[in-house]
Amino acid sequence: MAAGDCHQPQAATKPAFGEEEVPELVDTVFGLKVLWVRPLPSYDDQNFHVKVSSGGEAEGAEEYVLKITNSADSQQPALIEAQTQAMMFLSTHGFPSATPRLTKDGSIMSLQAGGSGTGNKKYVVRLLTYLPGTPVAKIAAPTQLLYDIGKLAASLDKALTEFHHPSVGSLHRGQFIWNLANVPLLDQYMGALGQNKHRAVVEWVVQQFKDKVTPKISSFRACINHGDLNDHNILVLPGSPHGAAPRYRVSGVLDFSDMSYGCYVFEAAIAIMYMMIESNQPLHVGGHVLAGFESVLPLTAGERAALFLLVCARFAQSLVMAAHTALLYPENQEYLMVTARTGWKHLTDMCALGREAVEELWFETAALYSPSETAP
Numbered sequence: 001m002a003a004g005d006c007h008q009p010q011a012a013t014k015p016a017f018g019e020e021e022v023p024e025l026v027d028t029v030f031g032l033k034v035l036w037v038r039p040l041p042s043y044d045d046q047n048f049h050v051k052v053s054s055g056g057e058a059e060g061a062e063e064y065v066l067k068i069t070n071s072a073d074s075q076q077p078a079l080i081e082a083q084t085q086a087m088m089f090l091s092t093h094g095f096p097s098a099t100p101r102l103t104k105d106g107s108i109m110s111l112q113a114g115g116s117g118t119g120n121k122k123y124v125v126r127l128l129t130y131l132p133g134t135p136v137a138k139i140a141a142p143t144q145l146l147y148d149i150g151k152l153a154a155s156l157d158k159a160l161t162e163f164h165h166p167s168v169g170s171l172h173r174g175q176f177i178w179n180l181a182n183v184p185l186l187d188q189y190m191g192a193l194g195q196n197k198h199r200a201v202v203e204w205v206v207q208q209f210k211d212k213v214t215p216k217i218s219s220f221r222a223c224i225n226h227g228d229l230n231d232h233n234i235l236v237l238p239g240s241p242h243g244a245a246p247r248y249r250v251s252g253v254l255d256f257s258d259m260s261y262g263c264y265v266f267e268a269a270i271a272i273m274y275m276m277i278e279s280n281q282p283l284h285v286g287g288h289v290l291a292g293f294e295s296v297l298p299l300t301a302g303e304r305a306a307l308f309l310l311v312c313a314r315f316a317q318s319l320v321m322a323a324h325t326a327l328l329y330p331e332n333q334e335y336l337m338v339t340a341r342t343g344w345k346h347l348t349d350m351c352a353l354g355r356e357a358v359e360e361l362w363f364e365t366a367a368l369y370s371p372s373e374t375a376p
Contacts, residue, residue, distance in 0.1 A: 013070040014329055015046040015123050017115040022048050022066060025112065030127050031104045035061055041232075044070045044325065045257065046115075049130060063130035064101060071121040073257065074111065080124050082167040083256040084108050086224070087128075089163045095156060096235075096252045098128040131252030133235030137278050143288045145236065145248045146275055147369070150292025152250055153229050153271040157264055158296060160224040171224055173260040177321065178227060180266040181217055183209045183313045192324035198344045201351050205309070205316045213309050219302050220263035227258035229267065230274035265303035268293045269310035272362075273318070276311075277339055282346050283358060286311065287365020294366065307362070308355040315339075315347040 017025070023034040032052040040047035046068040053061045069080060085108075090097045100108040109126045136145070177185055186206050193199045235252030272289045276282040290307075293299075299307070318339045350358055 013072040013121075014044045015068040015070060015115050017046055017048075017068055019048070021114055022050060025114065025125065026050060026052060026066060026127070029103050029110045029112065029125055030101060032101075032127075037066075040065065044329070045073075050127075064127045065098065065130055067126045067128055068112075068115075069124040069126075069257070071123055074122060074124040076170065077109070077111070077124065078167045078170040079173075080109060080126075082165060082170045083259050084126065085165045085167065086160065086163055086259060087256055089165075090156065090159060090253075093159050095159065096131060096250060097256070098131055098252070098254070101127040101129070131235055131254070133237050133251035135232045136234045136236055136275070137231035139236065139248070140246075141275065141279065142246050142248070146285055146288035147292035147295075148248075148250060149229070149234060149271055149275060150268070150289035151295055152234075152253070152292075153226070153267045153289075154264070154293040154296035156226055156229075156253070157223045157267050163224065168224075171259055171261050176258075176260050178258045178317065179225075179260050179262055180269065180310060180313060180317075181214075181262065183317060184214065186316060186320050189320050189324045192320060192327055196323075198319075198348065201348055202316045202320060204351065205312045205347075208309055209313050213306050213313070216302060216306060217263065220265050220306070221300070221303070222261060223264050223267075225258075225260060225262035225267050225270075226253070226256060227260055227262065227267075227270065228255055229253070229271045231277055263303075264297055265299055265306060265310060268299065268303075269307055270314050272307075273311045273314040276346050277342055282342070283349065283353070283361060284365065286358070286362040287368075290362055291366040291369040295369070304359075304363075308350070308359055312347060312350055315343055315350075319343050319347070 019037050019039060022037045026032050026034050030052075032054055035051045035053055038049045040049050048066040049063065050066050051061050051063050073079065084100055087097045088099050091099050102108060103110050109124050111122045112125045113120065113122050115123070136149070173179060175182060175185065183206060186202070190199065190203070193202065233254040234250060235254065236248040237251040239247050239249040268290065271293070272286045275289055276285045279285050322340055
C-alpha cells in the first residue's frame with residue numbers, strides 16, 4: 001500500500017506507464033508476447049493484469065500481474081528481494097501467495113525506465129502469478145470467513161519466523177509510516193486533513209497511542225508482519241455446496257509491499273480494522289477475527305490490552321495517509337479514499353463507545369468459540 005521508509009511526507013513516486021507500453025516492456029524483460037492487458041487499481045505502485053504467451057499463440061497462454069513498483073521503493077532492491085523471497089517461501093509452505101516469473105536473465109525482478117513520470121526515474125518490474133478469486137471487499141463476509149482470516153493472519157506471521165534469507169534484514173524499516181509502531185509520525189501529515197471535522201478524533205488517537213501503547217511495544221512479541229491484510233488484498237472463492245449457507249476459502253494473499261518487522265498483535269489489529277470496513281456490523285467483527293487469530297497465537301494480556309488503540313491507530317493511519325496521498329494523485333482519489341467512505345464513521349463510533357465496551361464485545365464474541373477452535 002505504501003511507499004517510502006522516510007518519515008518526511010513523500011513526493012510523487014507512483015509509476016505512470018501507459019497500457020500501450022506494457023507489451024514492449026514484458027517482451028523486453030521477460031521475452032513473452034502480451035495477448036491482452038488490463039489495468040488494476042493500486043495505491044502507489046502500478047499493476048496490470050496481462051495474458052501472455054511464450055510462443056505467440058493463445059494456446060498455452062498464462063495470466064500474470066505485471067507489478068511496477070514506485071520509484072521510492074525501487075531504490076531499495078534488497079527490500080523488494082526480501083518481500084518477493086518471502087512470497088515464494090510462503091507459497092512453498094501452502095499459503096496462496098503469488099510467485100514471480102523469472103526475467104530473461106533468470107532474475108526475479110528488473111529495474112526499468114519508462115512511463116510519463118517526471119525525471120529520469122527507474123522502477124522495479126516483476127511478473128507475478130495471477131491468483132483467482134474475489135476480494136473480500138466485494139462480498140458480505142460471513143463470520144466463518146472472518147475467523148479464517150484471523151487464523152490466516154496469525155499463521156502467516158508464525159510461518160515467517162522460519163523465513164531466512166540474506167535480504168531479510170531490510171525488513172527492519174525504521175521510520176516506515178505504515179508500521180503500527182510509527183503512528184506518532186502521523187503528526188507530520190495532519191495538514192492533509194485541513195480542518196476536517198474528524199481531525200480531533202485522529203489527534204486524540206495519536207496522543208493516546210503515544211501515552212499508552214508506545215511505552216509497551218517493547219513488551220509485545222516481535223515478528224515479521226505482512227502489514228496490509230486488507231479487504232482488497234485477500235481473495236476468496238466460494239466453497240459451499242449448492243444451496244448451503246455462504247462459505248468461502250481464501251484463494252489469494254496479495255501485496256507484500258508493506259512487510260516489515262513488527263509484532264504479532266499488530267497483524268491482528270490490522271486484520272480487524274480492514275475487515276470492519278465493509279461490514280454491516282463493524283463493531284462485531286473484531287471478536288471473530290480475534291478468535292481465529294488466537295486459535296494459532298493467543299495474545300498476552302498486555303497485547304490484548306493494546307488491541308483497541310491499535311485498531312483505532314490503523315484507522316488513523318489509513319485515513320490520514322489516504323488524504324495525503326490523494327493530494328499527490330488526485331486522479332486516483334476514488335481508490336485512495338475507499339477506506340474513508342466508512343472508516344471515519346467506524347473510528348468515530350469506536351472512540352465514542354470507548355475501549356471497555358468495544359473490548360467487552362470483542363472478547364465475549366471470541367470466548368464463544370470452543371476451546372478446540374482456539375487452542376494453540
